[in-house]
Amino acid sequence: MAAALKRGWTPLVAALLIMSVGGAMLVGWRHYDRDYVVSVEDDGSAVTKVVAERFAGASSLKVSEMSGTIQSTAQDVRGFGVLKSDQVVKMPFSVDYFIDVSRIGADDLEWNADSRTLIVNAPDVKAAKPNVDEAGRTLVRTNGLFVTRQAGEELSRSVSAHAQRRAEQEARSPARMARAREFGRAALAKLMTAPLEAAGQGGARVIVTFPAERAGDNREQWDVTTPINEVLANRRADR
Structure with missing residues (x-):
């Protein structure tokens, strides 16, 4: 019986090993593709683009962060068109x-006692200046018959x-x-939790709006504590 059980487990163990190795290879390829494989246009020329990005939220004044890898290219022509060179660089970046x-x-806060709803008319989310980590370059490829020092410096400046x-x-x-605004809604709602509880209104609904949503008479107010279909249904019922 033990031998039979052992024979039964063997295919399962083999399958798990194959899945594990395959998953590791896939993750490894994604990292390699992100950091070392050059992205090109249809004509074969390299292109400046964001090749990978990841979004993450945070509940503070910094409401969100985007990070990833960017590919940048530049060309240089000297010597009456004879000396041509180009450079491709991949490096990480982040934006807060x-x-x-x-x-x-106080004028930006509206409280509806009947529905126990706090409306926060917030300023818009702002993106900080991106931080491009040139020291963390994962790929630098320079092509040219003869790349002078001046050409190399100009390529580096242009790529940056x-x-x-x-x-x-x-x-x-x-x-x-x-x-980023969606992360901002969640962050502001969380910030309002303590003052609402202190005011004896724990569990109250919080709706956060941004300027574009309040333009004119069209003020779309999104609820971050209940699904939007529930909010719209409640609005119709209130009418």
Whole structure:
């Protein structure tokens, strides 16, 4: 019987080992692709782009952080077009997102006693200047028949400038800002927990709005403590 059990476990153990090795290989390839494989356009030329990013939230004035890897490229032409060179660099970067809580005053808070709902009319989320970690470069590829010292220095400056601009564009893109605002809603709701409890209103609903949502008469107020479909249903019921 023991032998039979042993024979039965063997395929299972083998399958688990294969899955484990396969998973490790996949993770390893993703890291290698992120840090060392050059991304190119259809014509084969390298492109400056964000090649990997990761979003994480935090409940403080710094409401969110985006981090990842950026690929930057630059070209240099000298000697009446004879001396051509280019450089591709991959390096990590990070961007912090903040809400200036000091700008939230009494006029920005609305309390509905009937529904026990606190509305916080917050200032918009702001993205800080991206931190491009040039010391953490994972790839530097320079091509050219003869790269002069001046050309190398110019390539390095251009690559850095391109990386900074691309990181700023990515950080302030509508999709990234929308995700940062969602983290901001959760962070502000958590900040309001203590004062609400101190006022004897523990468990009250918190709705956080940002300027674009309050434009004109169209004030979409998103609830961070209950699903949005529940909030909309409650609004219709209140009417």
